[in-house]
Amino acid sequence: MPDTVIATFQVRQLTILDPSGDVDLALLPKLSDDRLWEMYRFMVLTRVFDERAVSLQREGRMGTYPPVKGQEATQVGSAFALTKEDWIFPSFREMGVHLTLGFPIPQLLQYWTGDERAQRIPEQFKIFPFCVAVGSQLPQAVGAALAVRYRREPAAVAVFFGDGATSKGDFHEAMNMAGVYRLPIVFICQNNQWAISVPVKGQTASATLAQKAVGYGFEGIQVDGNDVLAVYAAVSGALEKARRGEGPAMVECLTYRMADHTTADDAGRYRSPEEVEYWRSRDPLLRMERYLESRGRWTPEAAGEVRGWATAAIDQAVREMEEIPPPEPAELFEGALAELTPRQKRQRKER
């Protein structure tokens, strides 16, 4: 058979909770109403955090900040799938993941005031300090998965990145290595449609990002990233498989960056109001509210309470953040090396 089809691949897409708030019961993950409500609360907390961060920047109380608005379902849904044993490698836009995991909110704000002390992750979190170099965390996450496997830990690694990151060599080298060693790692791609001003079509000719996994010998799946239940189901499933030693997976979450790339960006320069409008109608919070309303949990009052709780938490965090004393000059040398060189010691003294 000289001209033969030797392999066939499929890419699947998963939606459970649709924009009108209806769910597919066959696929619905087992989550109590309280858990669902928790998810909703963290989505609101993320939204409120984000709004506040943007206004703090506008008021000159914080530096440039990359809003996460629109990606709450992806981030909260993923974070709900994680255990305390799992390692997390975030990109710079994972505030929703941090918030859901209980990361101290003042510290989360602190980085964006230009204070690197915020990157000292408290010991109880297995979270890596993010790095803004897009894609650079992926091979490092693979290394963490090698360590987890080496020590036979009952854990997996979750690494977060955007659509833009899929164009980087490091994405490729990491995915490839994860495949070769069948590592316990899940690649969570937040396809928010844009990398600054470059739309996904300008990023790759691949029809989906999920299908990139085909080249690495493991599964890639696309989920509706504005559907917190689909994200939760897909990421949980992938993490469990990974923890069982059944190898890596990639989850592409189709979502949208509703705001500017950062507070220094003006997305109006490169995208249409119609597009933004379309995605506003797919706001991940909206559909969760509709669903919870249908289950009798969501009411305007309950929503108001959640907002109130979130606002109070953020208010408090902003106060605490603003009370953090500025760093001393010697802080420059913190962690430069476990033991500073003689020259560094002299330089520190001179400051």
Add this chain to the structure above:
Amino acid sequence: MPDTVIATFQVRQLTILDPSGDVDLALLPKLSDDRLWEMYRFMVLTRVFDERAVSLQREGRMGTYPPVKGQEATQVGSAFALTKEDWIFPSFREMGVHLTLGFPIPQLLQYWTGDERAQRIPEQFKIFPFCVAVGSQLPQAVGAALAVRYRREPAAVAVFFGDGATSKGDFHEAMNMAGVYRLPIVFICQNNQWAISVPVKGQTASATLAQKAVGYGFEGIQVDGNDVLAVYAAVSGALEKARRGEGPAMVECLTYRMADHTTADDAGRYRSPEEVEYWRSRDPLLRMERYLESRGRWTPEAAGEVRGWATAAIDQAVREMEEIPPPEPAELFEGALAELTPRQKRQRKER
């Protein structure tokens, strides 16, 4: 439809001339018997060149050399598909391509004597000087394709690389860009099963290398790389499509590195005699001989003549190569910059 298949991909494999010398008439490319004989002659020339290069190294008349034995069909078949207008980006093991295109044989040997003057490609060839950094030529080839397209030249770019190179970030970035801009470029992967001591299974978990193209939105096809007709057909087809502006393609040629990685390597340390034996029976020269015999062209005498011609050509080339005077010290500075800096000029004078 919440859990849906949204895309399906197939990988095809092409064989025309099988190991016993039989051809699939439906797929047979239109090639006169004289052209077929030419192909055979260049395969023999490549084999004889290679044998001689290895023995020159053993005799201490040349440095470390990377044999090409076993890959003659892939290289000669690809080269036959190229026109004088096409740009070629070789890796370090493309002697068969060079020979088929008429590259001066003494110069081809010269590099491996440790003389970089051999990398000054004569003007009539649109061939890039190879670089041993695996994979580094791929983004550069994409740049050449951008230039070809920018100037509306009726040409394509062919870039050669091995299975090992597919693990590099540069492979990924190049494939991805070629897809985004739908460039006139063909990625020719010689999957010779090994990257030094690492077998393809250790290189990637992908079942084929061809399927890596799925992630870049264009076609990847696998061909029997020991079948010069299939290689020729697949590469010609891809190049013609590229020249017509229909975008890039990847051709994976399944072949085998019959010799050591280089003369400094000992493949016996890492691969089995059975494997080597299996591939010996699939020697690309053998099956071409069988086919040409069936067409009444090949006879032991004709074969002897071809060998004689090749040997004489190589003998002559070795003589010429050995007559090349050694480089002067000032050669160090050749091309360091279009105009040397004052410091470089001083350094040159001091030598």
Add this chain to the structure above:
Amino acid sequence: MAQLNMVQAINQALAQEMARDDRVVIIGEDVGRDGGVFRVTEGLQDRFGPERVLDTPLSESGIMGAAIGMAACGLRPVPEIQFMGFTYSAFEQLFAHGARLRSRSRGRFGCPMVVRTPYGGGIKAPELHEESTEALFCQAPGLKVVVPSGPYNAKGLLLASLRDPDPVLFLEPTRLYRMIKEEVPEGEYLVELGRARVARPGREVTVVAWGSMLERVLKAVAGFDAEVIDMLTLNPLDMECVLGSVKKTGRAVIVHEAALTCGVGAEIAATLACDGILFLRGPVKRVAAPDVPVPLAKLIDHYLPSIQQIQAAVEDVLKY
């Protein structure tokens, strides 16, 4: 003559050269529709079309490699790397391929490209957005490294770079982008590569600087009889100019915002120790950042050389 800031001067140089030479093609992330994150390429895609101003995937090594291939095949690409800290993932392509292609091909292929990238500290940006690791690239013999210090020389140096037959890394001091306005001639003029400039003549001490430090040095030396040299090109270094000045003054201070160890100041001071020691009355001084990664906004003023530090160094060398 118009008063332009550096962003405008660079934009003008690009536009003029693109109009003059259709081999000039800009390639990079967000350079097209968005006009670049600093708006340096603003309006160029509208004017010259998407084939001359290419928005790319997020792919620094790919951009650099593609630019090399374009240059070798007869174009004059101008790849933009969004911030100097992201040149690191394109390091192999630039350092081992672009900078060596002419040598590797023994002259058959040149690599006339201008890699533009914003560099330097003081803009309150995140990590890796304020790097100043120019010395890395000065180790590549086939690569020129150019750093303007103001709008006027930015335009002239960029035009000269765009016509240079070899690759140029063009470092744009981000802090100065909109800080200084200068008279910039509308027409074309070249500022020669490889030549330093005496930014201020003086007799008692030579102060060497480049890029964003120049402005600070000029402020710092106001009360001294100091000769200030603006290097403009870091590879090759115009050591004739520096040695000539030190021969006159007998004293040298070198100021750079890169960390001290193995910065370009090391090469300058070393050349003084090798070729100028007989002119020197006393120690050379280097005023540089400490040997730590560039900090974020809250610490940046403790990191970058300050006016006080520069003055103290000048006073120190004047003691000899």
Add this chain to the structure above:
Amino acid sequence: MAQLNMVQAINQALAQEMARDDRVVIIGEDVGRDGGVFRVTEGLQDRFGPERVLDTPLSESGIMGAAIGMAACGLRPVPEIQFMGFTYSAFEQLFAHGARLRSRSRGRFGCPMVVRTPYGGGIKAPELHEESTEALFCQAPGLKVVVPSGPYNAKGLLLASLRDPDPVLFLEPTRLYRMIKEEVPEGEYLVELGRARVARPGREVTVVAWGSMLERVLKAVAGFDAEVIDMLTLNPLDMECVLGSVKKTGRAVIVHEAALTCGVGAEIAATLACDGILFLRGPVKRVAAPDVPVPLAKLIDHYLPSIQQIQAAVEDVLKY
């Protein structure tokens, strides 16, 4: 005590540390089954298994990034990059991540890994197989750069590197791999990082070298009253040792096989110009390769510093 060459000494150090500490894991291309292209890791996969000696895909950035992740998560990886010229594609991971992780995480995560790579010229290999660009890495404040000059210090320095809490780039002079045999104690011993060694005491001139140049320098100075300093660690530089020697001799020659401009010799000479000028009787001399890419076999002897060039430099400085 056994007479070992450097390959054997390094292999022994790796084996002993792997036996002692199961966090030590080797990762790289061809390091397992094949024992590495120079056979430095020979036998280790057989002895410790494929989980401790991992053959990787051809993926330098992936290897480096993975090693960083492993190190941060409690292992002590030893990534091998097959030749120094291939570190360039892993440059970002090493320079901007591995070397900065402790600083970035403000001490929460260290990155205790030892990146081994053969470096240097004179082995008749193709392009990019004979690089000596150590100065690139000395610009990273969080990275130690270590270069042994013989089997004895190779073992002791490697053991010290493997126990260091921070990342170490361990450069193995390929030309010396099998050239020198020395007594190497079977047991464990550490050679402290960050300390140079007086390889030969002397009074009239200080000659500084490291790695493969040391052997050549020792031959060259046979007829002089020269003090030879073997740096051993290039980041941080033990300038106390060099300054102490120059204080005594008043003269300095620095020898390295890297190209002259912005090599590590620049930092050493610069520090002499800044902190040691009052000890110097005359110019410092740098004997280095010219500012061109490393050539192939036929030209390498015209590129690497020769015994004659070293002697001429010593004679030159002795004139003062």
